[in-house]
Amino acid sequence: MTGLGVVFRPQLPPERLRAVARVADDVGLEELWLWEDCFLEGGISTAAAALAWTERVRVGVGLLPVPLRNVALTAMEAASLHRMFPGRATLVVGHGVQDWMGQVGARAASPLTLLGEHLDALRALLRGERLTVRGRYVSLDDVALDWPPERAVPVLAGATGPRTLRLSGAKADGTLLTAATSADGVRQARQLIDEGAKQAGRSEPHPLVVYLLAATGAGAEARLRAELAAEGLESASGVGVAGDAAAVAAAVRRLAEAGADTVVLQPTGDEPDPEGFVRFAAEEVRPLVV
Template sequence: MTTLGVVFRPQLPPERLRGMVRAADDAGLAELWLWEDCFLESGIAAASAALAWSERLRVGVGLLPVPLRNVALTTMEAATLHRLFPDRVLLGVGHGVQDWMGQVGARAESPVTLLREHLDAMRALLAGERVTTHGRYVHLDDVALDWPPASAPAVYAGARGPRSLRLTGEAADGTILDASVTPDGVRRARQLVDEGRESAGREGAHPVVVYLLAATGPDAENRLRAELRGEGRDGIEGLGVAGDAEAVADAVRRLADAGADTVVLQPTADEPDPEGFIRFVTDGVAPLTP
């Protein structure tokens, strides 16, 4: 079964979040995802509010940029959310956009090394372990959480390149792929993630979350193409979808067939009716997906 989610785009002001959360809860949306993009909105603050405003909604943050964050602080925030809202939190970490990291003086010489060290420490702390480690970037001296979650939660990681994708298989509990990935890209990513898992001797499920840029309505094609063109991705076959519920559901099915466990529909930044987009997903697209 494919889980469907929707992104709350941080191009919307923070005060719009409550209405989106209420719309998602009322419509029965499974997951609402947030971004911690520079320099828009905080992922953790927004997630905390969204979880408090909803009754059953699962809230994901995909992703928290690790160069911007001390691993102890990220893990404390994660543990707090998991204890306050059990089974409703999905957190992902990643390299962050390197230009943004450079703007704040946090750009790492080796993003892959930093992400590995962050994942290892974060997963150990969330599992209730006491951690001492002195890596290239992560330094902890006899650190343990006083209030770890009741059971170790999954930590997702976002990735694009082959080394990073293998790393998510080795060191994360799930992988997040952004909207620049086609169905063929999902298949290749799955292969690389599985290679990483095999090399680390890891077994069990490893969920893959994929964003899908989607637009609906009378000007859907124009809005989709404008956004892809602005990102330098116009003309890539299989990237993004514009149209009615059947067209979007077909694109979701292609990603699911390629290996996506969750497809998060990403409206264009200029979506005129974000709450209506949620209802379009739950009432129109969801009944047509497996």
């Protein structure tokens, strides 16, 4: 069955998260996703709060920009979440928006090298390994977690370009694609991920998570068009959906047929009823998606 989730957009103030998370838990939504966009809301702090306020919904953070984070800190925080809330947290790491990284003095000369080193070290630390690393960006001296996760923890990578998609296939446990990805884009991404995995000698399953920009209710079409235009995607084909549950479910199915394992509905930044959107996803869209 295709997984289904919803994004809590950080355009909403942090104090709105509690109500949205509780609705997600109550109505049986499978996954609630959060963002660590500069300079809006922290990914780990919001994830910990959402997990504490709920009992069953899984919480994803897509994504944590690796230029902002020492890998040991990422590992400590990931391990803590997984020990406190086993099986309910999904963390994605990625390049981050390079202009934002430049604003805080963290822009890397080689984002691909940084992400690869971060993924290697993070996955090893979460396996309970003790590391000494002297990389271009990651440097660790006899580091191990005192409280590693008690079971295997997948680490996903956010990716768009071909080189990062191949890197994700080679080094990550799954990949997150942005809402700018059409069904054809999902197929192309899957091919590149598989190429990277094959080159690295990996054959295990590689889950693919895709955001889908979606709008429903009054003014849905106009809100979707405005958001696509703001993102420079007004001419993109097969990106985003506006309409009722049947229309949204059909768009989800297209992405799933192209290779997505989980589709996360991304409301527009001006969604007037975030709690209602969560109910819509769980109660109306979910029954139409298998």
